[in-house]
Amino acid sequence: MATSLKELMYGPMHAGRLDWIGLRPARRETLQSVxxxxxxxxxxxxxxxxxxxLDGKRMVSMIQAEHLTAVAGILGLARVTPLMTRRNLVVSGLNLLALKGRQFTIGDALFEFTGPCAPCSRMDENLGPGGFQAMRGHGGIIxxxxxAGTIKVGDAVVVLDVAQHLSNSATLRLFDDS
Structure with a gap:
């Protein structure tokens, strides 16, 4: 049983699932589902x-599938689709904000949480008036x-435990040229 807040924060997490992948071929283009x-x-x-x-924080954007339902409810819409939010990946069954300070795998690729993904002005265009406000706190992460690796819809999103995270970080530093 965890005895401190830090132990709780870095405690075990259940795996999530990659539900959707979207690519934008060009700026302001519609995402293509793959x-x-x-x-x-x-x-x-x-x-x-x-x-x-290479050292950028925003290489991939992610949103929780459960938040699509929340945003739809806030706006009184029947449905909000991944295309409307302009995020690259939709994940279910995992609290993305709980990934802060953690690394995780999808398929054979390894990722690191770098921050929340704030909504942009396009949300009012895509979701209608109030879309930006509805996405606040529901925008996902970057x-x-x-x-590198390959990811596919249906892959597990597996959070590394602290020991794996520390071991992996040490390995990455060994190969860092800086």
Whole structure:
């Protein structure tokens, strides 16, 4: 049994599931739903227009499937789709904000939580008036790619435990040229 808040924060988490993958071929283009995607270090999802610097924080954006229902309820809509939120990945069964300070795998790719994904002004365009406000606190997270790989819809989202996280961080530092 955990005895401190820190132990609770880094305690075990159940795996989630990757429900949807979306790629934007160009800025302001509609996302394209795909079943499989390649993930590159320094580039995020292959085929997505966004490619950040190697040390960038926003390589992949993620949202919880459960939050799509919440945003729809806030706006009085029957449904909010992943396309409307402009996030790359939709995950269910896992509290994404609980990934703060953690690493996780999807398929054979390794990711690291880098921050919350704040809504942008496009939310009012995509969701209607009030879309930006409805997405506040429900925008998901952004993540950095630490190991390239392939992800596919249905893959488990597995959170590394603290021992794995520390071991993996030490390994990554061994190969860091800086």
């Amino acid at each position: 079943a499989t995607a390649s993930v590159e270090i320094g580039g995020g999802l292959v085929g997505d227009h966004y490619t950040g610097p 993540a950095r790619v630490l190991r």
